[in-house]
Each structure stands twice: as C-alpha cells, then as structure tokens.
Amino acid sequence: MRPFVELEGVGVSYGEVRVLDGINLTVEPGDFLGIIGPNGSGKTTLLRVMLGLLEPQDGSVRLFGQPPAAFREWRRLGYVPQRAALDPALPVTVGEVVATGLVASLGIFQRIGTRERTRVKEALARVGMEAHARTRIGALSTGQQQRVLIARALVSDPELIILDEPTGGVDPEAQTSFYAMLQHLSREREVTLILVSHDIGVVAKEVNKLACLNRRLIFHGRPGDFLSDAALTALYGPAVRIVSHDH
Amino acid sequence: MPELLQFGFMQRAFAAGVVMAIVCPLIGVFLVPRRLSLIADTLAHVALAGVAIGLLMGTSPILGALIVTVVGALGMERLRSHGALQGDAALAVFLSGGFALAVVLISLARGFNADLFAILFGSILTVSPADVWLISALGAVVVATILLSYRRLFVITLHEDLARTSGVPVTALNLMLTLLTALTTVVAMRMVGVLLVSAMIVIPTLTGFSLGRSFRRATTVAVVVALGAVGIGLTAAYYLSLAAGGAVVLTALLIFAGVAVLKRIPWGPRARLAALLLLCVSVSSAGASAQEGECRRWREAFAAMPVRMVTVQAGAKTMAIRVKVAETSEQAAAGFQCSTPQEIQKTLILFDFGQEIYSQFHMNNVPAALDIAFIKADGAIFSILKMDPSPTALYGPLGNFRFALEARAGFYESQGIKQGEARLRVPVPR
Numbered sequence: 109m110r111p112f113v114e115l116e117g118v119g120v121s122y123g124e125v126r127v128l129d130g131i132n133l134t135v136e137p138g139d140f141l142g143i144i145g146p147n148g149s150g151k152t153t154l155l156r157v158m159l160g161l162l163e164p165q166d167g168s169v170r171l172f173g174q175p176p177a178a179f180r181e182w183r184r185l186g187y188v189p190q191r192a193a194l195d196p197a198l199p200v201t202v203g204e205v206v207a208t209g210l211v212a213s214l215g216i217f218q219r220i221g222t223r224e225r226t227r228v229k230e231a232l233a234r235v236g237m238e239a240h241a242r243t244r245i246g247a248l249s250t251g252q253q254q255r256v257l258i259a260r261a262l263v264s265d266p267e268l269i270i271l272d273e274p275t276g277g278v279d280p281e282a283q284t285s286f287y288a289m290l291q292h293l294s295r296e297r298e299v300t301l302i303l304v305s306h307d308i309g310v311v312a313k314e315v316n317k318l319a320c321l322n323r324r325l326i327f328h329g330r331p332g333d334f335l336s337d338a339a340l341t342a343l344y345g346p347a348v349r350i351v352s353h354d355h
Numbered sequence: 356m357p358e359l360l361q362f363g364f365m366q367r368a369f370a371a372g373v374v375m376a377i378v379c380p381l382i383g384v385f386l387v388p389r390r391l392s393l394i395a396d397t398l399a400h401v402a403l404a405g406v407a408i409g410l411l412m413g414t415s416p417i418l419g420a421l422i423v424t425v426v427g428a429l430g431m432e433r434l435r436s437h438g439a440l441q442g443d444a445a446l447a448v449f450l451s452g453g454f455a456l457a458v459v460l461i462s463l464a465r466g467f468n469a470d471l472f473a474i475l476f477g478s479i480l481t482v483s484p485a486d487v488w489l490i491s492a493l494g495a496v497v498v499a500t501i502l503l504s505y506r507r508l509f510v511i512t513l514h515e516d517l518a519r520t521s522g523v524p525v526t527a528l529n530l531m532l533t534l535l536t537a538l539t540t541v542v543a544m545r546m547v548g549v550l551l552v553s554a555m556i557v558i559p560t561l562t563g564f565s566l567g568r569s570f571r572r573a574t575t576v577a578v579v580v581a582l583g584a585v586g587i588g589l590t591a592a593y594y595l596s597l598a599a600g601g602a603v604v605l606t607a608l609l610i611f612a613g614v615a616v617l618k619r620i621p622w623g624p625r626a627r628l629a630a631l632l633l634l635c636v637s638v639s640s641a642g643a644s645a646q647e648g649e650c651r652r653w654r655e656a657f658a659a660m661p662v663r664m665v666t667v668q669a670g671a672k673t674m675a676i677r678v679k680v681a682e683t684s685e686q687a688a689a690g691f692q693c694s695t696p697q698e699i700q701k702t703l704i705l706f707d708f709g710q711e712i713y714s715q716f717h718m719n720n721v722p723a724a725l726d727i728a729f730i731k732a733d734g735a736i737f738s739i740l741k742m743d744p745s746p747t748a749l750y751g752p753l754g755n756f757r758f759a760l761e762a763r764a765g766f767y768e769s770q771g772i773k774q775g776e777a778r779l780r781v782p783v784p785r
Contacts, residue, residue, distance in 0.1 A: 182522030
C-alpha cells in the first residue's frame, strides 16, 4: 500500500522568510504521527501543505499517491482545525457541523436522508456527544467543540485524520480522555492519525512516530529514540528537558 | 381582496417585494457571517451605473443594471482573487467607481430625474409588469442555485479550510455567490432603492441569527422577517403615503430591535415568538386602521358625488358626457383617491370651484394615470394635462380656472378634444 502522505524536499517561504526547508516526510497507513515543534517552527504551514491548502515553492507533495490539486477522494481524509475555528456567534447546531463532513460524499441533488442522519448520530456517539446533536455550537465548552470537530472528521469514515493543536485550551482531564479516544481510533479502527502540537511531553507518550520541526525536520522516528536523542537539544536548546507527567 | 390589492401597481409591488424578501436573506446568511455584507452595497452602487446606462440608451434600466452588475461582480472577484487588492479595498474601489461613473452618466443626460430618484430610493409605482417578470425570473435563478449549493455554501461559511479539505470548490462557489449577490441587488433595487439594498440583505439576516438555533432555522426566520417587513412596510407606505423602500427597511429594523429587546426578557422561546407576532400584528393593524379611516373617507365622498350630464363642444361635434360632480370641498379633496383602476376607466369627475381660482392637483393614492382639462368660467377648455400616479407630484395649468374635468388617460385625445378649441357646457350652473 502506498504511503498516505509523501513530502519530498518541500520548502516554503513567505516573502523573504524561509518557513520550511528541505522537508522529507512519509506517513504510512497505520501511523500515529506527532508533529511537534516550538511556536513559529512551521507546524501549521506544514499541515497546510499536507492538506493541499498551500502549494510549496519547492518540492513535491502527494496525498494518497496523488498531487493535492488532482486529489478527488476527500472522503478518505478528515481534517480537524483548531477549535477556535468556529464562530461561536453563528447559529449552528452540533448536528449541522457534523453533517458538513458528508459534503464530499453527497452529490448536488442528493438530500440528507435517514442513512446520513444515522451516520451523524454514530459519529457523535463515538466522541461521546450524542446528547448534544441539537445544541448550538457556541454553547459548548472548548473540549466539547473539539469533540464535535472530530466527529465531523469521522463521519465520512476517513482513513487519515489530520488534527491541528487539538488540545489547545482543553483542561487536563478532558485531554486525558481525548487522547484515550485517539488511541482507540488508532488501535481499534486502524485510522491513520497526524497530530500537530507544541506539547512535546504529552504527544511523545501517545504517538508511535514523531517528527520534530524547526523549519527543517530535526528528528523523524520512534518517540522513544527522540527523548534520549540530542535532537531535543537541537530543537529547543540545552535548557529544556522533557518532564513526563503521569496521571 | 384587501382594498390596497385592487390596484395593479400595489399587486406588482407586493409581487416584487415577496421575491425580494425571499432572495435577500438567502444571500445574507452566507455573506454576513463572513463579513462580506459590503459586497451587496458595492454591487448596488455598480448597479446604479448600469441604471444610468440603461436610461441613457433608452433600454430597461433593470436590464442595464443586470448586465453592468454582473460584469462588475466578475471584475471585483478577479481583482480580489489575484490579490491585487486586499479584501475591502477592492470593494471600496468598485463602490466609489460605480457611483462616480453613475454620477457622470447622469450629468451627461438630463431629463430622467424622476426615474433616477425612483432607482436611488426605490419606487413601487414604477414597477412595470415586465419588471415583475424579470425580477421573478432572477429571483427563481437565485433561489434554485442557493438551494442546490446550500450545503456547500454552508461549509464555506463555517470554515473555508474545512470546505476545501472536503472537496468543495471554494473559489468557484465564492464567484458564484458574488454573481448571485449581483442578481439579488438588481431584484431588490426596484423596491427599496440602490441605497437600501444592503439593508434588506443584512437586517433580516441578523434577526434570523439572533432567533434561530440552527443555521437552517435562522435562514427560515430571516426569510419570514423579510416577508413580514415587506408586508407591513408596503401596507404602511400605501396608507400613510410613505416612501415604500424606506418603510420596508424601517419595519425590518423595528422587528430587529423588537427581537433584541424581547431576547433580554427571560421568557421561553414560545412566549417570545408569540410576543413578536403580537407586536407585528399590532403595529400593522394600528397603521392599517389609522389609514383605513382616511381611505374610507375618500371612498364615501367619491360615492356621494352627484351624477350630472354635461356637454363638450369640440369643433363641429357636440357630445354629452355623464360626470360625477365634486361639489363640496370634501368631495373635491377626495377626487379619485383610493378608487380602483376600473372606476377610473368608466368615470369622469368634474370639479366646480364656483369661481375662477388658482390651484394644483396631486395624484397621491390614485392608482392610474389621468387626463385633466382645466376650464375657464365661460367653459373654455384652455389646458389639458396628463397626470401620472405619484405621492409627490403636483399638476396645475398656467392660469386660473373654475372647472377641472378629470378622465382616464388618453380620453381627450380619443374624443378629439384639444386644448384651446373645445368648450364645456354645464347645464345647471350653480
């Protein structure tokens, strides 16, 4: 099976500023990849490149073996933006948000029917939000909004889910159950996951592959190797140590 | 049928208003959350240039507006998507550019001031049957397109990147939305005027957003609010002789304000809805009853006018004509006000002021154009004018007159009666 994501020599500049340089990265089916790095290290840019939202000046990108511009099977991909992405003032219910995940698989003349409504319910049940289908999105807590966005990504039954800083602003308790849910997706449902975060300590514990980014890719491999590796020093400077907080 | 719907022009106004009330919020719910409301205002100003071109070339101003607005919308999207001008800068350029072009074109051609006034501020009297068809066709195109792409437009409204990563062609749909906004502008322009188009797109949408829990519900509420504003606003405009566009927009604002106040009261949603409905009904019935009275007064005066036979001598021909005579000042004030076009077709009103006076006639509340002959005390018909329905225009001859004879438009020409050559004889002088 081909890798889901292949980046070769990817480089991006905003004007004079080089944000990404010489990035080589592959994501294989079954991976749970954490992309970590300090603020301003190019994490979000890398994510946008992978999603086909940004065309890099250098290098090539392949999504499920195809260049993003030619990619049509969006149903296979789920994207979870940062939770601040949704305008809380907009009158939108949880059910409506989740149903937008089906837009790629429904034709223009197709209406949302019983089958689609069932899928929305199932996706909400998987993130423990089935009781909130008719709640306005602005009335939810940060963690709940994040779960809704994940349900939205899950509803089309994707093979790959890309999450952008999913635990930002989420309280520690909710974080724990959130990562348990991701583990379940990865192990039981064999969904390939890419997680972008600046929280090395937590991410390194959860993922089975780690990519450390600071304009260039400094480390790419198993997380256990990283924590003992000199890469951490290269990434954050010598003063930083990983403090593992077990709950 | 309610009295005001007996008039062709009011029927057309309501038809155009209903189309506008459905179309404007449907566009608004996708523009307002993305802070693109200014697009509508910009396209309205571009449309004004189109109106000026249409009037200059002697074609339909709506057709001119349609073509120019669509071209403007395409140009605007091009500038924006190529990043040549950022966000609202492109809008500002087109808004002022369209308006400046319109002003220059208007100064080039003098003589369509009345039409122009109607386009700037809206006019229900100038909505022709052809306009109603064009407006309905454009409205149908907008509604059908929105319904078919509703889900896709909704994802874009929610989050553009989510839309793109769901395979939604965001750039193409943005262009489509701008084009639909152009069509909507043209639809609404006739009713509320160029300067108030964006109000109809924004205000009902905001009301819907503050009342609806889901996006679908908010959209429905916005359409209902706009329909209510058109219904109440047009009725008020008819009975209180107000500018229709302003009345409709002010009604929408009143509903919006009413909703904002009601939301602060800790009632259940049902109680709030009931209170809102009650408010709408009471406002409209108060407005209607206030003016129902005035129209009834004119109708009673019209009915009470005595019928007489008079003769008109035109050249070698003498004809006997049955007329209603406005003898009292109440009857003279009433004239054809609040009558039906059918009554105007078959009735003539003779005003007798008893002596030669100087006065002018207005055409407020009169549903069809009239011809009026002004007659000296000796019966000489010295001036014949055509009077068009208008809430503001005044008509009068150069000189004093004792009698005035109002008839349907074209009556005098069809009878061969010319000013300066014909005489009126009233057999029973007062």
